[in-house]
Structure formats: C-alpha cells, structure tokens
Amino acid sequence: MAIAAGNAPPPSSDVPLLYRRGVRRLLTQGIYVALTAVVIGYVYTSLDLREFGFGFLNEPAAFKVGNQWLTDVDGVTNSRITMYLVGVWSSLRAVLVAIALSTVIGVLIGVARLSSNWLVAQMAMLYVEIFRNTPLLVQVVLVYTILLIGAPLIENVVNVGDFFFISNRGMAMPWPVPDSGFWGTPDWFVGVWVAALIAIGVVAQRVRADRQGRERETGQPHYPNRWALGVFAVGAVVSFFALGAPVSIDEPVIVGTHYIEGMVMEPEFTALVAGLTLYTSAFIAEIVRGGIQALPRGQTEAANAVGLSAYQRLTLVILPQALRQIIPSVTNQYLNINKNSSLAYAVLYDDLFRVANIVQNKAGHALEMFFVIIVTYMLISFAISVVMNFFNARVTAQRI
Amino acid sequence: MVDMPAQNPQRIVLPPHRERARRPRIVRFREWARRNLFNSRAGTALTIITAAILALIVYGVVYFVFVDANWRVITENRWLLFAGGYPMDQEWRLWFSVMFVFLLIGLTYGTWASLGRRDHLFIVLASGFAILLLAHGGAAIWSTIWYLIAVGLLYAGYAIMIRMPRDASRGRTLQQRSVAGLLVAALPIVLIVLLAFGGARPRELEGFVLNLVLAPVGIAGGLIIAIPLALGRASRMRAISWTCTTYIEVVRGAPLLGWLFVALFILDDVIGGELIVRAMVVLAVFTAAYMAEYIRGALQALPHGQSEAAHAVGLNQFQSMQLIVMPQALRISIPPMVGQAISIWKDTTLVTVILPLRELKGNADSAIAQFEFTPDRIEAYVFVAVVFWVVAFIMSRISQRVEGSLGIGER
Numbered sequence: 135m136a137i138a139a140g141n142a143p144p145p146s147s148d149v150p151l152l153y154r155r156g157v158r159r160l161l162t163q164g165i166y167v168a169l170t171a172v173v174i175g176y177v178y179t180s181l182d183l184r185e186f187g188f189g190f191l192n193e194p195a196a197f198k199v200g201n202q203w204l205t206d207v208d209g210v211t212n213s214r215i216t217m218y219l220v221g222v223w224s225s226l227r228a229v230l231v232a233i234a235l236s237t238v239i240g241v242l243i244g245v246a247r248l249s250s251n252w253l254v255a256q257m258a259m260l261y262v263e264i265f266r267n268t269p270l271l272v273q274v275v276l277v278y279t280i281l282l283i284g285a286p287l288i289e290n291v292v293n294v295g296d297f298f299f300i301s302n303r304g305m306a307m308p309w310p311v312p313d314s315g316f317w318g319t320p321d322w323f324v325g326v327w328v329a330a331l332i333a334i335g336v337v338a339q340r341v342r343a344d345r346q347g348r349e350r351e352t353g354q355p356h357y358p359n360r361w362a363l364g365v366f367a368v369g370a371v372v373s374f375f376a377l378g379a380p381v382s383i384d385e386p387v388i389v390g391t392h393y394i395e396g397m398v399m400e401p402e403f404t405a406l407v408a409g410l411t412l413y414t415s416a417f418i419a420e421i422v423r424g425g426i427q428a429l430p431r432g433q434t435e436a437a438n439a440v441g442l443s444a445y446q447r448l449t450l451v452i453l454p455q456a457l458r459q460i461i462p463s464v465t466n467q468y469l470n471i472n473k474n475s476s477l478a479y480a481v482l483y484d485d486l487f488r489v490a491n492i493v494q495n496k497a498g499h500a501l502e503m504f505f506v507i508i509v510t511y512m513l514i515s516f517a518i519s520v521v522m523n524f525f526n527a528r529v530t531a532q533r534i
Numbered sequence: 535m536v537d538m539p540a541q542n543p544q545r546i547v548l549p550p551h552r553e554r555a556r557r558p559r560i561v562r563f564r565e566w567a568r569r570n571l572f573n574s575r576a577g578t579a580l581t582i583i584t585a586a587i588l589a590l591i592v593y594g595v596v597y598f599v600f601v602d603a604n605w606r607v608i609t610e611n612r613w614l615l616f617a618g619g620y621p622m623d624q625e626w627r628l629w630f631s632v633m634f635v636f637l638l639i640g641l642t643y644g645t646w647a648s649l650g651r652r653d654h655l656f657i658v659l660a661s662g663f664a665i666l667l668l669a670h671g672g673a674a675i676w677s678t679i680w681y682l683i684a685v686g687l688l689y690a691g692y693a694i695m696i697r698m699p700r701d702a703s704r705g706r707t708l709q710q711r712s713v714a715g716l717l718v719a720a721l722p723i724v725l726i727v728l729l730a731f732g733g734a735r736p737r738e739l740e741g742f743v744l745n746l747v748l749a750p751v752g753i754a755g756g757l758i759i760a761i762p763l764a765l766g767r768a769s770r771m772r773a774i775s776w777t778c779t780t781y782i783e784v785v786r787g788a789p790l791l792g793w794l795f796v797a798l799f800i801l802d803d804v805i806g807g808e809l810i811v812r813a814m815v816v817l818a819v820f821t822a823a824y825m826a827e828y829i830r831g832a833l834q835a836l837p838h839g840q841s842e843a844a845h846a847v848g849l850n851q852f853q854s855m856q857l858i859v860m861p862q863a864l865r866i867s868i869p870p871m872v873g874q875a876i877s878i879w880k881d882t883t884l885v886t887v888i889l890p891l892r893e894l895k896g897n898a899d900s901a902i903a904q905f906e907f908t909p910d911r912i913e914a915y916v917f918v919a920v921v922f923w924v925v926a927f928i929m930s931r932i933s934q935r936v937e938g939s940l941g942i943g944e945r
Contacts, residue, residue, distance in 0.1 A: 159771055162771060162774075163771050163772075163773040163774060166771075166773060166774055166777075167773050170777060176804075177804050180803050180804045181800070181803050181804065182803055250570070250573060250577070251570065251571060251573070251577055251580050251581060251584070252570035252571055253571060253581050253584045253585060253588070254580060254581075254584050257584055257587075257588060263927070264923065267876070267880075267922070267923045267926035267927055267930070268880070268919045268922050268923045268926070269880035269881070269883040269895070269918075269919070269922050270880065271880075271883045271884060271886075271887065271895060272883060272895060272915055272918050272919045272922065273919070275895070275915055276912065276915040276916065276919065279911045279912055279915060280912060283909075283911065283912060473788070473789035473790075474789065476789040476791040476792065477791070477884075477887070479791060479887055479888065480887050487789070487791060487792070491795070491888070494795075494799070500795070500796075500799030500800050501799075501800055504788075504792065504795060504796055504799075504800065507788060507792050507795070508784070508787055508788040508792060511787055511788050511789065511792070512787040512788075515787065
C-alpha cells in the first residue's frame with residue numbers, strides 16, 4: 135500500500151509464484167472486484183427498475199412553488215423540471231446570502247475571540263459555543279417560530295413610511311425593476327447597463343493596477359483603490375443615465391393578507407438564512423481564530439515595532455496572512471452551507487430538495503429524483519470549489 | 535526593588551512577580567480590569583457597549599425563562615420527550631443504561647484524565663437541570679433517585695480509577711485495556727439491555743432515547759467502515775482506491791437529508807427491515823465517508839519513516855499497519871473525529887424531518903401539537919436546543935481532556 139512505498143521488488147526468480155507482488159496485487163484486486171460486483175449486482179437486482187427513466191420530469195407539474203423571487207412560474211402549465219429549476223434558484227439565493235453573511239460575521243467573531251478586551255473575547259466565545267453545539271435544524275426552526283410568533287400579524291403590520299413593512303408574512307421593501315427609460319428606451323436596457331458595468335469594472339481594475347505600478351516605481355502615494363472606485367462610480371452613474379435610467383422602483387403594497395410588488399423576504403427564507411449564518415459563522419470564527427493563532431508571534435511584534443496601530447496591525451498584517459491560510463477550511467464550510475440548505479425542508483421553504491420531494495410524492499421515481507438531487511448538489515459544490523480554488527490560487531500566488 | 539531594605543525584618547523579599555501576586559485581591563483585580571477591560575479609550579468604549587449588549591441579552595433571557603415562558607409544555611410532556619413510545623413498564627432498562635453509561639464516563643475520566651473544577655461545576659449544573667426537570671410535579675421521585683445513583687456511580691468509577699497507579703506498569707496496562715474493552719462493548723450492551731429479552735421493539739425507540747441510540751450507532755458503525763475505506767483510498771491498487779474514492783466523494787456530495795430520503799424510499803427494496811435500522815445504516819455509511827477522510831489525512835501526516843522502520847525490524851504489512859501505523863494515525867485523527875461525532879449527534883435530529891421517526895425534536899413537535907401547548911412552541915425548541923447543547927458540550931469536554939492526557943497536538 136501507499137504507506138509502504140519505496141522498497142524495490144525482490145528478484146523474481148527464487149520467489150514462489152503466490153508470493154510475488156504483482157501476482158498478489160492482481161489476485162487481491164480480482165477478489166475485490168468480484169465481491170464489489172456481487173454487492174452491486176445484488177443492489178441492482180433488488181431495485182425496481184422497470185419504470186426507470188427521466189421522462190416524468192417533462193410532464194406538467196400541477197403543484198405550486200412558493201418563495202419565488204424575480205420569477206413567477208406557475209405550476210399549471212410548466213413542467214416538473216421547470217419547477218425544480220425554480221427550486222434550485224431558491225436554494226442558490228439562500229446559499230449565496232448565507233455564505234456572504236457567515237463569512238463577515240465569522241471573521242468578526244473570530245477576531246473578537248482573540249480580543250485583548252476580556253469581555254469581548256468572552257462574548258465571542260459564548261457565541262461560538264452556543265451556535266456550534268446546537269443542531270442547525272433546531273436553530274432554523276427556532277428562528278422560524280420566533281418570526282411567526284414574535285412578528286405582528288399582517289393586520290397590524292409595522293409600517294415604516296409606507297414603503298417598508300414588517301409582519302409575520304415577512305419583510306417587504308422597495309426594489310428596483312426594469313422599466314422603460316427617459317427617452318423611451320426599452321426595459322431590456324437594464325441588461326445593457328449590467329454589461330456596461332462589467333466593462334467599467336474591468337477598466338477600473340486596469341486603472342488600479344496602473345496606479346499600483348506607479349506607486350511601486352515612484353514610492354509616492356497614487357491612491358489606487360480610491361481611483362478605481364471613483365472610475366467605477368462615475369462610469370456606473372454616467373452609463374445609467376446615458377441609457378435613460380431604465381429602472382423604476384417597485385414599492386410594496388398590502389392587498390388583503392398578502393404583499394404584492396416590492397421585494398418580500400419571507401420568514402421561511404429569513405429563518406433558513408439566519409440559521410445557516412449563525413451556525414456556520416461559529417465554525418468560521420473558530421477557523422479564523424486558528425488561522426490567526428497559527429501565525430508566528432513575530433508578525434505581531436514586527437507590526438508593533440514599525441509603529442502600526444492595533445487596527446492597522448489587524449487589517450494590514452494579521453488578517454491578510456491568516457485569511458490566506460484558512461481558505462481551504464472556509465471552502466469546506468461553504469460546501470457545508472450548500473448541503474445544509476436542504477434543511478429548508480423543515481421550514482417549508484421551497485428549495486430544490488423540497489421541490490424534489492414534492493415531485494417524488496406526485497410521481498414516484500425516487501431513484502431518479504435522488505440522482506437529480508445529488509447531481510445538483512455536486513454541481514453547486516463544484517462551482518463553489520472552482521471559484522474558491524481560483525481565489526486561493528490568486529491570493530497565494532502573490533507574496534506579501 | 536530588590537536592593538530596597540525591607541521595612542519589616544521578618545518579611546522575606548520575593549522576586550517582583552511574586553511580590554505583585556502578594557498584594558491584596560482588590561488591587562490585583564483593579565489592575566486586571568485596567569489591563570483587560572479599560573486599556574484605552576476605545577477599549578473602554580468597547581467594554582461599555584459590550585456590557586450594555588450583554589445586559590440586554592441577560593435581561594431578555596431572564597425575562598423569558600422566569601416570566602414569559604410556560605415551561606409546563608416540557609414538564610407535562612417529560613416522558614414523551616424523553617422516551618416517547620418506549621413501553622413504560624420497561625423503564626428500568628433505560629435507567630440501567632443511563633447508570634452504565636455514567637459509570638463508563640467516570641471510569642474513562644479516571645483512567646485517562648482527571649476532573650477539573652470546571653467539570654465538577656458542569657456536572658453539578660447539569661445534574662441540577664436534570665433533577666429540576668425530573669422532580670417538577672408528578673410522582674417522579676424514583677427517577678430522581680435513579681439519576682442520583684447514576685451520578686454517584688460516575689463519581690465512584692472515577693474515584694476507583696484515579697487511585698490506580700499511573701506508571702507504565704502491568705496493572706496500568708490491564709486497567710486501560712479493561713476500560714477500553716468496556717467502552718467498545720458498551721454500545722452492544724446498551725442495545726441488548728434496551729431491546730432484547732422482552733424489551734422494546736426497535737420502532738418503539740423514541741424521543742431523546744432515540745437520539746442517544748442513533749448517534750453512537752452512527753459513530754461506531756462509521757468508524758468500522760471508515761478504517762478499511764481510508765486504507766483503500768490510500769492503496770496503490772487502482773481498482774480498490776478508485777472505488778473507495780468514488781464512495782467517499784459520492785456520499786459527501788449529497789446532504790444527509792438526501793441520504794435519509796434514500797433510506798425511506800430506496801433502501802426499502804434493497805435491505806428492507808425496519809425504518810429505524812435503515813436510518814442507522816445510512817447514518818453509519820454517511821459518517822464513514824467523512825471519518826475516512828480524516829483518517830486518510832492522518833495517514834498522510836504520518837512520516838514515511840514509521841512504516842519503513844516497521845519493515846526494517848521485520849514486521850509484515852499487516853503487523854506494521856496494526857502495530858505501528860494505525861495506532862498513530864487514529865490518535866492524530868481524534869480531534870476531527872470528535873468534531874464529526876458531535877456533528878452526527880446534532881444530525882440525529884434530521885431523522886425527524888423526512889422520516890416518520892420521532893426523536894427529541896420530533897416529539898417536541900408532538901408536544902406542541904397538543905391544543906393547550908400550541909402557544910409554547912418557542913419554549914419547546916429552546917429546551918431541545920439546550921439538551922443538545924449539553925450533550926455536545928460534554929462530548930467536546932471529554933475529548934479535550936482525553937486529548938490533553940494523550941498529548942495530542944503537542945510536540
């Protein structure tokens with residue numbers, strides 16, 4: 135085996151056939167393959183595969199999928215696979231928001247855990263110990279229950295200036311939607327604007343690199359970040375109005391017991407994201423703490439020696455190095471967020487897992503649905519890993 | 535300072551740090567507070583803000599626990615939450631198992647670690663919590679007594695083991711081996727006590743008892759599968775390493791809920807049996823993939839010299855694995871394994887979500903489904919969270935102590 139690497143094979147002439155390494159390996163693998171084949175064959179024959187196939191996914195769905203945002207797909211005319219994709223979009227939304235929030239909170243708590251302020255450090259430890267050691271399911275369900283019981287009924291909704299509402303049906307707030315612009319520009323100009331934003335972002339990146347280069351050459355401050363930000367902001371505003379501002383603000387309205395228009399954050403979504411964030415940020419905080427503690431003490435001492443303030447020491451010396459080291463572990467946590475988002479099932483948030491379950495209830499085909507589920511999760515995990523590996527390669531390539 | 539003549543000829547002048555330590559407590563506290571709470575203007579502001587938040591939280595918690603909450607949803611449904619459908623006339627089996635496990639915890643602590651002040655405090659607090667729960671209303675005096683006996687057994691086991699010799703003698707080896715053997719045999723023994731000879735049927739395991747059964751089965755079963763899996767993945771024989779890698783990656787690719795979906799709908803055709811058994815199989819299979827990765831990491835972290843030295847002294851492949859490589863690899867992988875064990879402990883709640891199995895959280899749902907307790911949903915879930923937290927905390931605490939005494943992570 136791999137552990138016993140490196141010893142040269144004995145001369146084959148005087149070794150009996152059964153004791154030769156090649157023969158042994160062949161025999162072992164032969165027996166192993168035969169056993170595996172028997173197991174797989176048993177599983178295969180015991181499964182009911184007479185109706186195996188994915189055709190059922192193209193039939194009309196005939197069920198509703200809630201918690202939609204930016205989409206309004208009804209289940210009457212659309213197929214099951216379309217509804218499933220709506221569920222995938224819901225999952226992705228929750229996962230992305232939870233990743234962003236848990237990273238920010240996790241880093242903050244992780245740093246606070248090592249604060250020189252005793253009270254802050256103890257509070258951070260309390261946070262970590264509480265949220266790391268309780269089941270995520272209970273956290274999600276508890277937040278959901280609190281939102282349902284604690285928030286006012288929609289009849290006595292909390293109304294902030296007629297554009298922001300809080301009730302037990304969630305929070306509603308204004309949201310920009312594509313619309314025709316000043317000089318009759320069509321609403322798809324929003325897409326043009328987004329494309330323009332990407333182009334402007336590339337230009338801003340160039341400006342930044344250029345300024346950084348000059349800074350390095352001359353030793354004079356050339357403010358690369360401020361320049362890049364300024365270029366981006368000016369470009370964004372100018373292009374927005376040049377395209378006729380093809381956006382209008384959609385304000386939420388209450389009709390009966392429902393919100394219409396605006397962006398509505400349903401309690402299901404909030405509970406899922408809050409649970410995922412609380413739980414994962416506790417783990418990320420521990421990872422951040424480990425990363426900081428793994429740095430040699432000399433880094434802190436050197437930062438003190440050149441006269442950096444505590445804040446500069448943290449943001450310029452400690453965190454850049456620590457965060458670089460912890461990217462693999464944090465990626466693991468992101469993958470966990472992806473998989474744990476299936477807990478949406480417990481609060482009836484229509485994510486991919488729940489929609490898949492509904493499809494399975496309606497149409498059977500458990501095996502096929504499981505394939506679909508696992509492939510989707512693996513694809514999302516793969517996407518997260520690719521992005522994080524790219525990021526990792528970038529930050530570890532440049533030396534500080 | 536040292537040169538200063540002593541004002542009191544009786545007083546011995548100590549080195550500065552000892553001198554500082556001799557000053558009155560209030561002075562030392564003031565200095566400590568200045569260093570740790572008010573070290574700068576910003577630090578003072580931070581302390582005040584944090585203290586205000588803390589005060590708010592404490593006020594909220596105290597108000598909720600003592601004023602707002604109606605804990606009758608817990609006390610009235612004690613048995614439902616604890617064991618649910620477990621036959622009530624077989625209660626002694628549960629208590630026997632509790633005592634046995636408590637005794638084992640005491641023996642383990644006494645053999646490989648020692649109870650610190652914090653541990654005693656924690657035991658007292660946890661016991662207080664348990665007794666408060668057990669003795670609140672109703673005729674539960676006997677369960678309180680059984681519980682106290684269990685705690686007494688914990689301390690008795692600890693007291694016996696802590697007095698044993700700690701050197702590398704024969705007696706010590708025998709002691710360690712017998713405790714380890716008991717630990718290995720604990721799960722089968724508890725399962726036999728709970729289920730065999732007129733005990734409950736597997737589907738009657740419910741409530742907290744179900745969590746307490748599922749988690750160890752998942753952990754032990756996972757470990758048993760994980761060791762060959764890790765070795766297989768590290769193997770140079772392609773057929774073996776590829777299948778093991780596929781297993782690990784596929785299992786880690788889907789969430790546990792997905793695999794429980796398999797247990798419910800697909801495994802029925804393959805292995806049949808009771809749903810609870812299928813759930814156990816899934817838990818073990820799922821845990822194994824993660825544990826195998828930790829063991830593989832430990833195998834890779836082990837220097838090559840270890841197995842080479844084993845071969846040099848004439849051990850064969852199997853002996854080198856069993857005597858040299860595996861013991862060290864398993865020891866390295868204890869910290870992440872405990873993390874995985876705690877994770878599985880928390881994940882036992884998931885069987886409620888899509889399987890018709892009622893563990894603690896599921897029975898909390900049943901408790902608040904009763905008409906009179908529907909307003910008390912938050913109380914029920916808070917209770918469930920606290921119970922899970924306590925057990926997870928015990929697990930991490932034990933592992934920290936054992937790690938410390940085994941010298942893991944020290945160089």
